[in-house]
Each structure stands twice: as structure tokens, then as C-alpha cells.
Amino acid sequence: MTDMKDVDKGLESDENTASGSRGWAKLKRNRAALAGGMLLLIYLVCALGAPVLFKGDPSAPDLMHSLSPPSRAYFLGTDELGRSILGRILYGARVSLLIAVGVVGVGLVIGVPVGLVSGYYGGKTDFIIQRFTDMMLAFPGFLLALALVAILGVGLKNTVISIGISMIPLYIRLVRGCVLTVKEEVYVEAARACGTRDLNIIRRHILPNVLAPIIIQTSLGMGTAILFAAGLGFLGIGVQPPTPEWGSMLGSARAYMMGKPHVATFPGIAIFLAVLSFNLLGDGLRDAFDPRSRI
Amino acid sequence: MNRSEVPLLSVRNLITSFHTHDGIVNAVNGVDFDIFPGETLGLVGESGCGKSVTAMSVLRLLNPSSATTRGEVIFKGENLLAMTPEKIRLIRGSEISMIFQEPMTSLNPILTVGEQIAESLRLHEKLDQEKAWEKAVQMLKMVQIPSPEIRAGQYPHKLSGGMRQRAMIAMALCCNPCLVFADEPTTALDVTIQAQIIRLLDHLKKGSNMSVVLITHDLGVVARMAARVVVMYAGKVVEEAPVVPLFHDPRHPYTRGLLNSIPVLKHDSQARLTEIPGMVPNLLRMPEGCSFHPRCSQVMDICTKKSPSMVHFAENRRAACWRVSDE
Numbered sequence: 268m269t270d271m272k273d274v275d276k277g278l279e280s281d282e283n284t285a286s287g288s289r290g291w292a293k294l295k296r297n298r299a300a301l302a303g304g305m306l307l308l309i310y311l312v313c314a315l316g317a318p319v320l321f322k323g324d325p326s327a328p329d330l331m332h333s334l335s336p337p338s339r340a341y342f343l344g345t346d347e348l349g350r351s352i353l354g355r356i357l358y359g360a361r362v363s364l365l366i367a368v369g370v371v372g373v374g375l376v377i378g379v380p381v382g383l384v385s386g387y388y389g390g391k392t393d394f395i396i397q398r399f400t401d402m403m404l405a406f407p408g409f410l411l412a413l414a415l416v417a418i419l420g421v422g423l424k425n426t427v428i429s430i431g432i433s434m435i436p437l438y439i440r441l442v443r444g445c446v447l448t449v450k451e452e453v454y455v456e457a458a459r460a461c462g463t464r465d466l467n468i469i470r471r472h473i474l475p476n477v478l479a480p481i482i483i484q485t486s487l488g489m490g491t492a493i494l495f496a497a498g499l500g501f502l503g504i505g506v507q508p509p510t511p512e513w514g515s516m517l518g519s520a521r522a523y524m525m526g527k528p529h530v531a532t533f534p535g536i537a538i539f540l541a542v543l544s545f546n547l548l549g550d551g552l553r554d555a556f557d558p559r560s561r562i
Numbered sequence: 563m564n565r566s567e568v569p570l571l572s573v574r575n576l577i578t579s580f581h582t583h584d585g586i587v588n589a590v591n592g593v594d595f596d597i598f599p600g601e602t603l604g605l606v607g608e609s610g611c612g613k614s615v616t617a618m619s620v621l622r623l624l625n626p627s628s629a630t631t632r633g634e635v636i637f638k639g640e641n642l643l644a645m646t647p648e649k650i651r652l653i654r655g656s657e658i659s660m661i662f663q664e665p666m667t668s669l670n671p672i673l674t675v676g677e678q679i680a681e682s683l684r685l686h687e688k689l690d691q692e693k694a695w696e697k698a699v700q701m702l703k704m705v706q707i708p709s710p711e712i713r714a715g716q717y718p719h720k721l722s723g724g725m726r727q728r729a730m731i732a733m734a735l736c737c738n739p740c741l742v743f744a745d746e747p748t749t750a751l752d753v754t755i756q757a758q759i760i761r762l763l764d765h766l767k768k769g770s771n772m773s774v775v776l777i778t779h780d781l782g783v784v785a786r787m788a789a790r791v792v793v794m795y796a797g798k799v800v801e802e803a804p805v806v807p808l809f810h811d812p813r814h815p816y817t818r819g820l821l822n823s824i825p826v827l828k829h830d831s832q833a834r835l836t837e838i839p840g841m842v843p844n845l846l847r848m849p850e851g852c853s854f855h856p857r858c859s860q861v862m863d864i865c866t867k868k869s870p871s872m873v874h875f876a877e878n879r880r881a882a883c884w885r886v887s888d889e
Contacts, residue, residue, distance in 0.1 A: 390627030453668040459623055461655035461682040461733065471681070475672045
């Protein structure tokens with residue numbers, strides 16, 4: 268048993284080569300993902316620190332200074348009601364963050380458990396759930412959200428609910444697909460052969476092993492949620508004024524596009540950067556942690 | 563072995579069918595065998611003959627939406643196939659457990675080895691977290707893993723194949739089951755480790771009254787460990803005998819073929835290894851008559867027409883072959 272002792276010596280100094288740490292190293296090397304992370308950080312600072320970064324009410328009109336171009340007093344200029352665009356973008360970041368978190372929350376809370384059940388139990392349960400998902404996926408996501416808003420009505424809460432619902436099938440499909448692979452693993456069979464309860468198998472053996480793709484989808488989903496919310500706002504059926512929301516800012520700036528382009532440009536850039544940050548980070552996470560893309 | 567004893571597990575006319583796109587496939591087709599307390603039974607056959615499916619069917623581990631199991635599996639006087647799912651779940655791991663073939667994949671990569679063993683202990687023995695952990699470490703010690711305290715806290719990727727298989731054995735045995743299905747426990751390991759694992763299983767078995775069903779295609783392992791052997795072919799039992807008579811006087815041509823295909827070192831190195839010609843039949847297109855007849859060297863007319871029935875020709879011996887029934 269000398270070989271065993273040799274193995275033993277190296278036990279504690281053994282470097283951690285778990286796939287997790289390898290993934291992190293890979294993520295750190297990915298410049299695009301790092302840039303996405305930095306942008307996201309800036310976005311979070313803007314959203315959380317809006318009251319500190321901008322003093323005053325972003326919704327209080329000041330008609331004397333309406334549509335003024337960027338200046339020392341109004342860093343990004345003002346909109347048609349004379350409100351600071353900078354202030355509205357900063358406060359708008361809070362709204363879009365709230366929407367992103369809320370939407371992904373709805374998707375996760377409903378989509379993940381349903382996907383787990385669908386994939387794990389299979390059979391009729393799976394069939395029914397999957398046909399239902401097929402039905403929802405037949406609509407383009409935005410159209411589904413649009414239809415739901417038409418039913419539920421406008422406003423922040425309904426925006427979150429309708430975009431959230433439109434994302435549920437994506438999570439169901441994703442989780443189910445991953446569960447189908449993981450549940451065939453011998454360790455799941457071994458756990459069943461040990462008499463482990465189904466619920467415990469799902470919770471302890473399956474869920475942690477499908478977490479990586481869920482996290483990736485969450486990051487990408489937040490970007491999509493912001494884009495969808497801005498789309499609804501732009502059409503005037505999302506978050507309602509005077510709440511500062513990027514999409515509705517863009518919508519009302521449409522009329523001044525030719526004469527005062529700054530009014531539409533800055534909210535547009537904000538949407539672009541926020542979505543870009545989530546997408547870059549999500550792609551980076553996928554490259555780093557998704558076993559299918561590991562080379 | 564005393565035949566008057568009551569068997570611990572009796573499998574009677576076990577039929578497991580899988581529903582495939584091309585039709586229904588009977589992977590296990592009318593299997594019967596008994597296991598007595600403290601006995602090691604070898605379940606032998608080529609890949610795809612239904613050995614593993616038999617074990618999975620007994621424990622009802624197959625997905626009910628793709629496979630149906632019929633027949634009777636009597637364990638301690640109760641039919642496992644007719645039990646409620648909750649009842650069979652409590653038997654799994656505590657009274658009947660299973661050791662799997664692939665030590666590399668049979669442990670969850672994201673739980674430590676100790677946690678995985680402790681999980682079963684917490685479930686069946688109702689131990690609290692700390693006690694379960696202590697017992698898990700003890701189990702690792704029992705399967706002769708060095709520094710069990712450290713190993714218990716490690717993730718499976720830090721253990722070698724042999725050590726993982728030891729951990730898997732510890733997991734299967736932690737609740738003192740009276741019956742263990744060892745599904746090719748040494749197939750994925752290299753030869754020196756195989757010998758260690760077999761020695762370990764033998765050693766652990768001697769210390770208890772546990773019965774082992776050793777599923778393997780390695781006749782060397784069977785010769786070393788099993789007292790009695792059941793040979794399976796294409797989902798059916800073709801021969802059963804105590805281990806010594808089986809090796810000395812195999813009656814079914816398939817068993818003979820299996821034994822002849824073991825390489826012998828003393829042989830002239832130029833001599834070709836004897837093989838069984840042909841392939842295992844496609845379960846969807848089983849040959850008429852005896853399922854072995856297309857590959858059999860002693861095929862007779864009747865073999866192609868009628869399937870032979872099981873003949874008990876000596877004490878503890880039976881075979882399903884027309885040649886045996888003729889004698």
C-alpha cells in the first residue's frame with residue numbers, strides 16, 4: 268500500500284482543479300466578459316446610487332429650459348418638459364434594474380421548478396408541460412409580452428409580470444434539457460438505489476448540476492428583459508410617465524429626433540449599454556462554464 | 563449450501579419490456595433464480611444479455627414510462643414488484659443496495675464523498691448530521707481508504723478510480739443491507755485494482771451474512787467469488803450450476819463457448835482464441851426456436867423450431883438446451 272501513502276502526501280497541497288475554479292480563470296481571461304462586467308458595475312452604481320448622483324426630482328418639469336442641449340448645468344441636456352436627461356437616465360436605471368430582476372425572478376421561480384419536474388419525471392407530465400411550452404414558444408417573446416400587457420393593462424407591475432411570463436418557457440426548456448442529461452448520470456441512479464426521495468434527488472443531485480446554464484440564461488435574460496421593457500415603454504404601454512423609464516423617454520423623444528437628437532440619443536445609449544453589459548457577461552459565463560462549449 | 567433454506571430473494575418469471583420506436587423489446591424474458599442468505603451468486607453473460615436490467619428490475623429502478631416489469635420478485639415474503647413506490651424506496655439502500663459499474667460517474671461531482679455516504683445514513687438510519695458523518699468516515703475506513711477523515715471531506719474528482727469504487731462500496735454497504743447487487747464492480751478498473759476490489763468485497767462479505775449478486779462477464783471474478791452461477795443469454799437463463807461443476811462440466815453450448823473463450827497463457831502463442839461465432843441476436847428480431855441456435859456449434863433440427871425448456875438434470879443444476887433434455 269505504499270502507493271496509497273504517496274497519494275496521501277499530496278492530499279492537502281493538492282491544488283483545487285475543480286471545474287468551477289477553471290471556469291473562473293477562463294472568465295477572467297475573457298476581455299469581452301470583463302468589459303461587460305465593468306459596464307454592469309457602472310450600471311449598478313447608477314441604479315443604486317441615483318439619489319446621490321443626481322440631486323432633485325427627475326420628474327419635476329422645468330418648462331423654461333425645455334429641450335436645451337447638453338451644457339454645464341444640464342450635462343446631457345433636457346427633454347421636452349425641461350427635465351434633466353441625466354437625472355432621468357440615472358433614475359431610469361433603477362426602474363430597468365427592477366424590471367430585469369423582477370422578470371428574471373418570475374421566470375426562475377416558475378420556470379425552473381416546472382422544468383425540473385418535467386425533465387425528471389418525464390412521461391405524461393413532461394408531455395403536457397412541453398406541449399404547453401410549445402404553445403407559448405410559438406409566439407415571438409415580445410409579441411407574447413405585448414398580448415399579456417393588453418390583457419393585464421399597463422404599469423410597472425404588469426410589465427414585469429407579462430415579460431416574466433413570456434420568459435417562463437425559455438427556462439422550462441433549458442432546465443428540462445439539462446435535467447434530461449443529468450438524470451441519466453450514474454450518480455442519480457446510485458442515489459435512487461440508495462432510496463433517496465425524489466425531492467432530495469432533484470434538490471441535492473440534479474439542481475446543483477444544472478445551475479451553470481441557469482445562471483447564464485439569467486444574465487442573458489436580464490438583457491432581454493430590459494430591451495423588452497424599453498420596447499413596451501416606447502410603445503407607450505409599459506411603465507407610465509412620469510416614472511423615468513428609458514423606453515418611454517425614447518418614445519417621447521421621437522418627435523424631436525431631427526431638431527434635438529440628444530433627447531433620443533442618450534436614453535438609446537443607456538439601453539444599448541445596459542443590454543450589452545448583460546449579454547457580454549452572459550456570453551462570457553457561457554464560454555467559461557457551459558460544459559458544451561468547453562474545449 | 564443448504565437448499566432447504568428459505569431463499570432471501572426469489573425471482574420468478576421476470577419479464578422486462580422496453581417500449582422502443584421499433585416495437586416492444588423484452589430485455590429480460592422469463593428469468594427465474596433464487597438467492598440464499600449469505601450466498602454469492604454470479605450472474606454471467608455477454609453485454610446486452612439482460613444482466614443489469616434484471617438487477618434494475620428487481621429494485622424497480624427503471625423508468626416506468628419506458629419499461630414495464632412483470633413477474634414476481636419475492637424478498638422476505640413480499641413481492642417487490644407489487645409494493646408501493648414509497649415502500650420499495652425504503653428497501654433500496656437499507657435492505658437491498660447496488661454497486662455500479664462506473665466508479666468515475668457513480669459519485670456526484672459536486673458533493674463530497676462523506677456527504678454522499680452520510681445522505682443514505684441520515685435517510686435510513688435516521689442519524690443526525692454529525693453521527694452520519696462519523697459513520698461515513700468509519701465506512702471509508704472499512705473499505706480501506708487511507709486517511710478516511712480527509713477523504714470524506716473531498717470531492718470525487720480527487721479520488722482515483724479504485725478509491726471511488728471503494729467509496730461506492732462504502733455507500734452501498736453503509737446501512738448493512740442483506741443483499742447487494744454488484745453490477746460489474748470491477749469492469750472499469752485496471753487489473754491490479756480489480757484484484758484489490760474483489761479481495762475487499764470478499765473480505766466484507768465474510769464479516770456479515772450479506773448475499774451478493776455479482777453481475778459480470780468476467781469468469782475469473784466469478785470463479786473467485788461466487789458459489790453458484792446463473793448464465794444468461796438474450797434475456798433468458800440458459801444454465802445454472804454451482805461454480806465448480808459449471809467450470810468443469812458446462813452443459814449448455816453457450817456456457818462452454820464462454821469458458822472456451824478465456825485465454826490460457828500456457829497455450830501455444832500461435833493458437834487462435836476460440837470464440838463464439840456471430841453476435842448476440844437483435845432483441846427485436848429474435849431467432850425462432852432456441853435463441854442461441856444461429857451461433858451454436860451443436861445445433862439440431864429441433865433447435866430451430868422450438869425453444870427448449872429448462873431441465874433440472876442434477877441437484878442444483880439446470881440448463882435450457884435440447885441436447886441436455888435428450889440425455
